[in-house]
Amino acid sequence: MVSLREFVNALNENELGPFMGVPCSILAPLLSYVLGNPSEMEYYNPANEAHALGVAAGFYLGSKKIPIVFLQNSGLGNIIDPLTSLHQVYKIPVFLLISWPGFGDEDADSPEHSIMGRDFEDYLKVSHLPYEILSEEYYANQIVELTNIARTQKIPVAAIIKRGLYDSFKLSVDNKKQSGFQRYDAIKIIKESLETFSFLSTNGITSRESFAGRGSPDFYMVGSMGLAAAIGCGAALSQKGKRIAVLDGDGGILMHLGLLPFIGTYKPKNLFHFILDNQVYATTQNQPTVSPPAEFDKIALASGYRQAYKVSSSEELESLLASIKNCDGPVLVWVKIVLGNKEGTGRVPSSPEEIRDSFMQAVGGTAESNERL
Numbered sequence: 078m079v080s081l082r083e084f085v086n087a088l089n090e091n092e093l094g095p096f097m098g099v100p101c102s103i104l105a106p107l108l109s110y111v112l113g114n115p116s117e118m119e120y121y122n123p124a125n126e127a128h129a130l131g132v133a134a135g136f137y138l139g140s141k142k143i144p145i146v147f148l149q150n151s152g153l154g155n156i157i158d159p160l161t162s163l164h165q166v167y168k169i170p171v172f173l174l175i176s177w178p179g180f181g182d183e184d185a186d187s188p189e190h191s192i193m194g195r196d197f198e199d200y201l202k203v204s205h206l207p208y209e210i211l212s213e214e215y216y217a218n219q220i221v222e223l224t225n226i227a228r229t230q231k232i233p234v235a236a237i238i239k240r241g242l243y244d245s246f247k248l249s250v251d252n253k254k255q256s257g258f259q260r261y262d263a264i265k266i267i268k269e270s271l272e273t274f275s276f277l278s279t280n281g282i283t284s285r286e287s288f289a290g291r292g293s294p295d296f297y298m299v300g301s302m303g304l305a306a307a308i309g310c311g312a313a314l315s316q317k318g319k320r321i322a323v324l325d326g327d328g329g330i331l332m333h334l335g336l337l338p339f340i341g342t343y344k345p346k347n348l349f350h351f352i353l354d355n356q357v358y359a360t361t362q363n364q365p366t367v368s369p370p371a372e373f374d375k376i377a378l379a380s381g382y383r384q385a386y387k388v389s390s391s392e393e394l395e396s397l398l399a400s401i402k403n404c405d406g407p408v409l410v411w412v413k414i415v416l417g418n419k420e421g422t423g424r425v426p427s428s429p430e431e432i433r434d435s436f437m438q439a440v441g442g443t444a445e446s447n448e449r450l
């Protein structure tokens with residue numbers, strides 16, 4: 078296994094950096110190392126992989142240094158436009174570090190990785206990205222070769238990271254359980270109080286805890302990070318007879334914050350939007366998000382929501398929901414929670430198609446598979 082210190086050294090020796098991107102669990106040890114050793118590598122924290130490519134382009138224009146943008150292969154979807162219409166047309170180099178979940182059978186229980194995991198190299202090829210799958214033995218030379226290509230041809234290049242390349246490293250915040258109001262407590266209260274609503278939940282631990290709290294026929298997301306409020310808004314606009322609630326994360330909504338004025342424009346009366354804000358990407362081991370300066374209640378009101386609230390305890394959440402559950406939406410509830418995931422919560426056992434069908438049945442009384450019969 079590669080030592081993280083040596084790995085970061087190799088990046089520094091090639092004068093690559095700063096480091097910026099959106100985390101995933103394969104990248105987590107590397108990100109923890111960089112966050113824990115700020116003197117070794119400068120770190121920026123954009124909310125979307127596309128933002129990272131934009132910031133990286135600006136950095137190169139200002140400094141001629143080639144930044145490192147890290148992302149999970151799912152983030153390729155977010156970067157295709159700035160990759161092709163910014164970095165590749167203007168010839169602005171960038172060093173991409175892309176993790177490869179879904180390689181082989183590694184993530185067989187994670188449907189969100191199956192298609193990108195299988196086709197990843199085809200996407201790299203069609204994107205004209207010179208790439209190397211980093212190996213324990215040759216990673217340092219591979220980084221040198223890729224950097225030379227980026228520097229001489231002034232193009233984006235990609236170093237691919239598979240699970241297990243480097244040793245583990247945990248920030249002291251990892252595993253730290255804070256006492257107080259946690260995500261699972263909030264979800265239980267919301268689902269119990271709004272029992273007639275249909276729910277959607279953002280990908281990662283939120284969906285798993287929501288299923289564990291009450292296994293109702295919800296739309297439990299596994300991927301498409303940041304789109305929970307979009308899907309919920311679409312469902313609310315198309316099925317006005319049903320009350321819809323979205324359980325979002327701070328990392329999720331920040332990735333596509335433009336959804337707030339979208340919802341504020343169309344004002345679905347039947348939509349409640351909860352942002353469970355722990356200020357981190359808890360699902361990928363607690364890297365910080367940029368939520369600290371974001372006052373989601375004010376942003377929502379300024380974006381056209383009918384009502385917006387902030388709560389930070391079980392009592393506040395319970396009494397708020399009792400008073401607003403019959404009100405018109407769109408309503409935003411900014412739920413300030415502390416770090417901590419419910420132990421022993423597994424993946425939602427249903428397949429994505431089963432999830433689709435039971436949600437459709439609950440919301441509109443229809444299910445795709447019934448129609449096919």
Ligand SMILES: Cc1ncc(C[n+]2csc(CCOP(=O)(O)OP(=O)(O)O)c2C)c(N)n1
Nearest residue numbers: 151152281302326327328329357358359360
């Ligand atoms: C486009 C994309 N980038 C990165 C990921 C990896 N990922 C999965 S869940 C997650 C964290 C979500 O954070 P948040 O919405 O704040 O919820 P929390 O995990 O804190 O409950 C990340 C980064 C992803 N699935 N998709």
